[in-house]
Each structure stands twice: as structure tokens, then as C-alpha cells.
Amino acid sequence: MKVAVTGAAGFVGRELMKQLREARSVGRGERLTEAFAGADAVVHLAGIIHECGANTFQRAHVEMTRAVIEAAKAAGVRRYLHMSALGTWSGARSRYHQTKWAAEELVRQSGLAWTIFRPSIIYGPEDKSVNVLVKTLRRLPFAVVLGDGTGKIQPVSVSNVARAFASALTNDATIGKAYDLCGPAAFTWNELYDKLSAMHGLRRPKLHLPLGVARLLAAVMEQVLTQPPFNRDQLLMVSEDNVGDPLPAEWELGVVRESFEAGVSR
Numbered sequence: 001m002k003v004a005v006t007g008a009a010g011f012v013g014r015e016l017m018k019q020l021r022e023a024r025s026v027g028r029g030e031r032l033t034e035a036f037a038g039a040d041a042v043v044h045l046a047g048i049i050h051e052c053g054a055n056t057f058q059r060a061h062v063e064m065t066r067a068v069i070e071a072a073k074a075a076g077v078r079r080y081l082h083m084s085a086l087g088t089w090s091g092a093r094s095r096y097h098q099t100k101w102a103a104e105e106l107v108r109q110s111g112l113a114w115t116i117f118r119p120s121i122i123y124g125p126e127d128k129s130v131n132v133l134v135k136t137l138r139r140l141p142f143a144v145v146l147g148d149g150t151g152k153i154q155p156v157s158v159s160n161v162a163r164a165f166a167s168a169l170t171n172d173a174t175i176g177k178a179y180d181l182c183g184p185a186a187f188t189w190n191e192l193y194d195k196l197s198a199m200h201g202l203r204r205p206k207l208h209l210p211l212g213v214a215r216l217l218a219a220v221m222e223q224v225l226t227q228p229p230f231n232r233d234q235l236l237m238v239s240e241d242n243v244g245d246p247l248p249a250e251w252e253l254g255v256v257r258e259s260f261e262a263g264v265s266r
Helices: 011-019 032-036 057-074 095-108 130-139 158-169 189-199 211-224 232-238 247-253 260-265
Strands: 003-006 023-026 041-044 079-083 113-119 143-146 177-181 206-209
Touching: 003 011, 011 023, 011 158, 023 032, 032 057, 041 057, 041 158, 057 079, 057 095, 079 095, 079 158, 095 113, 095 232, 113 158, 130 143, 130 189, 143 189, 158 177, 158 247, 177 247, 189 260, 206 211, 211 232
Parallel strands: 003 023, 003 041, 041 079, 079 113, 113 177, 143 206
Antiparallel strands: none
16 A cells, blocks of 8 residues: 655654555655655644744644645545544634644545544654653753643553554544544643653652743743743643543554553653
């Protein structure tokens, strides 16, 4: 099977390319229809986690998805796999999740043989989430926690995310379905910091930054930094539980049941 992958240079994309035998990265500047020519399937991974200038969530998630779908259909590609995000739903508060939902709606209405994946926070050797937190814990005498830290999360390994995509390509039973990709157990942000500190032999008291103060800081950083450490949209997300059901992906896609501690250690 020949597969065209958008976002193949990204964190998940690089892992997926390792796991696929015949995959082709769609590079910047390529005409999508030409890039998809001869492909049996398209995997759309491209997306952003923060906005920068004209590169908005609307453009990166919605308009790009529309362009990929149209190009796939023009190239005669039937199979389409889509990267969404855990916490995406019709009533989402954050613009990130709102645009991810709008993109999902385009996929569902596309007429293609689609499968949607909604991964949680993804960790791995090159991630920019858990690794950043560990570096911060090592540098500071305390752990800075946004809000009260009671929101729940279910991080998932990049290898499991890529495994789900690769497995779905040859499993027609996944067509027309959306899968949560998340770890087997949910825990709070406070517990995440405790786990990471323990794994690295650190003892770090928590400094909780009230969300009101964090919003003011985020508003300023969004104006002066191209990549702020957090933004107001992310503050909406950390104040909510971000959990899902890992069982369908385990049963139908061969995703490995693995605790957060075991995955990070590996």
C-alpha cells in the first residue's frame, strides 16, 4: 500500500514513517493533487498547537483539511486517516478544539473512507510536552502548575499513536469510526508532576499559578513572543478533564496497554 502523509516531518509523522513500509512525505510547496497521485491512502497529520500570525487554527485545521480532502478526491484516493485531538466535540470551549471539531465535520461529510483519531497528550523521545516539563523541573526549585492542577489527563506514547494509524490502513472495519488514543489510566496534572519528579529523583513543591493571573500573563506573552510557553486557549483546556476510552483502540487496532510510568521509562 502506498501512503501519502502530511505532517510527516512532525513528531508523530516521523514515528509513523518508521512504521510504514511504503509512505511518502508531502513536502511544503507541493501541489496536493500531484503529491497524492498514485497513493492508496492519505494520512493527514498536519496541525498546530498555537497560533502565529496568519497561521491560525482556522487555517491550519479547517482550511488545510478541506484542501487535503479535495486533493485526495481529485487524485482518486479513497482511504483517508485524520488526526484530531482528545477533547474535541461540538460544544468545545477552546478555539483549538472548536477548529478540530470543524475539521472532523468536513471529514465525516467528505464521502471518503475515513477514520478519525483523537490522541491525548503524546509523549516520546522527541516530544515537546513531557520533555519540556522535565527540563523545567530540573531547572527550577518548584513545579509551576497552571490553575489548581486537578484537571485529568491520559497521556499516550507516540509509538502507540503511530501504531493505531498504521493498523487502520489495512483494517476496513475502522472505516467510519473515531478512536480515542489515550493511556489506560487518567490522572491529574498535580499527579503528573509528582510522577515525573519521582521518576527523575526530584523533590519539587508545587507553585499553583491562579488561572486569572495566568490569563493576564498569557495575553502579554501572546503579543510579544512567537512561541509563548502557554496561551489563553491552552488555559481553557487545562481547566477541563481531557480523558477518553482507550479500549476500542486496544481491541481493534492493537494499541498496547501501557502505563504512563512504563512508557516514559521505555
